[in-house]
Amino acid sequence: MLQNEAGEDVILVSRPRPHTAVIEMNRPERMNSMAFELMVPLAEALDAVDADNDITCVVLTGSGDGFCSGADTRDTMPPPNIDGMRLSGIASRAMSTLADLVPRLRKMNKPVIAAINGAAIGGGMCLTLGADIRLAGESAYFRAAGINNGLTANELGLSFLLPRSVGATHAFEFMLSGRDIDASEAERMGLVSQVVPDDELLDTALDLADQINGWSTQGVALTKRLMWAGLETGSLQAAIEMESHTQLYLRLTTENFQEATRARAEGRAPDFRD
Numbered sequence: 001m002l003q004n005e006a007g008e009d010v011i012l013v014s015r016p017r018p019h020t021a022v023i024e025m026n027r028p029e030r031m032n033s034m035a036f037e038l039m040v041p042l043a044e045a046l047d048a049v050d051a052d053n054d055i056t057c058v059v060l061t062g063s064g065d066g067f068c069s070g071a072d073t074r075d076t077m078p079p080p081n082i083d084g085m086r087l088s089g090i091a092s093r094a095m096s097t098l099a100d101l102v103p104r105l106r107k108m109n110k111p112v113i114a115a116i117n118g119a120a121i122g123g124g125m126c127l128t129l130g131a132d133i134r135l136a137g138e139s140a141y142f143r144a145a146g147i148n149n150g151l152t153a154n155e156l157g158l159s160f161l162l163p164r165s166v167g168a169t170h171a172f173e174f175m176l177s178g179r180d181i182d183a184s185e186a187e188r189m190g191l192v193s194q195v196v197p198d199d200e201l202l203d204t205a206l207d208l209a210d211q212i213n214g215w216s217t218q219g220v221a222l223t224k225r226l227m228w229a230g231l232e233t234g235s236l237q238a239a240i241e242m243e244s245h246t247q248l249y250l251r252l253t254t255e256n257f258q259e260a261t262r263a264r265a266e267g268r269a270p271d272f273r274d
Contacts, residue, residue, distance in 0.1 A: 011041045012063070013049065019056045020209040021049045022202070028064025033072035034098060034123045043097075043104060050108045056217050057209035058108065060131060061115040061202065070122025070145050098123060102157045105130035106228050109221050111212055115205040116140045117198060122149075126156035129165060132224055134191065135205050136183040137198035142191065147178040164231055166190050216256045216272040222246050 012024040023045050025032040032038065049055055062068055105112050105127075114131035122145035128134050144153040144162075153175035163171040166189045174181060183195045196204045212220055226242055233239045251257055256272050263270035 008037075010038045011045045013045055015055070017206050017210055019054060019213045020059065020206060021052070021055045021057075022059045022061065022206075023049065025060075025062045025068060028062075028066070030072060031064070031066035031069035031119055032062040032124070033069045034127075035072040036097065039098060039101065043101060046101075046104050046108065050110065056110050056220070057212050058110055058112045059115055059202070059205045059209060060105075060112055060127075061205070062117055064118070065139070066118035066124075067114070067116045067120045067140065068124025068127055069119045070124045071149075099156055102126060102130035102161075109224075111209075111220060111224055113205045113208060115201050116192065117201055119143075121145045123156050126158050126161070129158065129161040132227070133193060133208065135201060135208070136186060136192040136195045137201040138183055138195060139198050140183040140186065140192070140195075142174075142181045142186055144175045144178070147175065153178070160231075214269060216250070216254070216274055218254065218274045219250060219256065219272070222250065 008027075010026050012022075012026050014022045014024070016022060023042070025038060025042060027033070027035070027038050030038075046058075049058055111133065112131040113133045113135060114128045115135050115137075116128055117137045118139050119141060120128050121143045125142045125144060128142075144158060146155055147153040158175070162175065165171075166174070170189045181189075181191070183192065186192045187195045194204070226246055229242060230239050233242070254272075254274050256270075256274065259272060260270045
């Protein structure tokens with residue numbers, strides 16, 4: 001458990017399955033909004049889980065009726081480490097504290113599955129796009145809320161990530177209309193890969209984590225890294241070069257391929273030791 005300055009347990013970290021950590025944002029009375037008293041401990045939890053070599057898959061979810069409702073409109077604590085700063089510096093520190101969360105998810109050495117329950121609004125929706133896999137409960141819905149608040153819909157990497165997830169046509173319409181997208185529409189447009197009943201959401205995410213954890217830890221980690229790098233790669237040839245070197249690296253430095261071949265011949269699951 002990670003607490004905020006008031007001593008509340010705002011981040012719950014558990015290990016319900018071997019090698020899988022569940023990080024749960026735990027301010028249900030505020031719909032897990034992006035207040036610094038929640039987001040700073042969340043960043044700490046992500047770093048701690050990433051440094052734990054026994055954990056090879058992460059599930060990120062929210063407690064209560066919402067995943068994350070975006071900006072907190074009530075009184076909240078200020079961003080960290082602002083002593084002596086003027087307003088412009090405080091504003092910059094506030095934005096960078098939140099904006100660092102999506103790259104932090106991307107850089108983790110293990111897959112992150114977002115188990116999206118209820119509202120994923122504004123920055124909360126952006127947070128889901130930092131995950132590698134998105135599963136939605138039937139109650140989930142999404143909104144690019146900046147436009148509703150007289151601001152831009154673009155924040156925390158949304159203008160980069162959303163078109164790459166759902167295509168430019170869907171992204172433009174979604175971000176400019178300010179409307180809600182429910183779970184079934186999110187699945188149809190490719191924003192989430194699967195919709196399940198709310199009471200099955202966490203178990204579905206954990207089952208998927210178990211499946212991922214059955215493969216080579218290094219193979220999974222490098223697949224994640226190359227998939228993210230591929231989003232920013234400028235040509236097919238550049239992508240092939242990256243893939244070839246990574247594939248060759250694992251082929252020559254591990255016994256994984258030989259173990260996969262033996263396991264298939266023996267009719268058993270492979271035991272990858274990297």
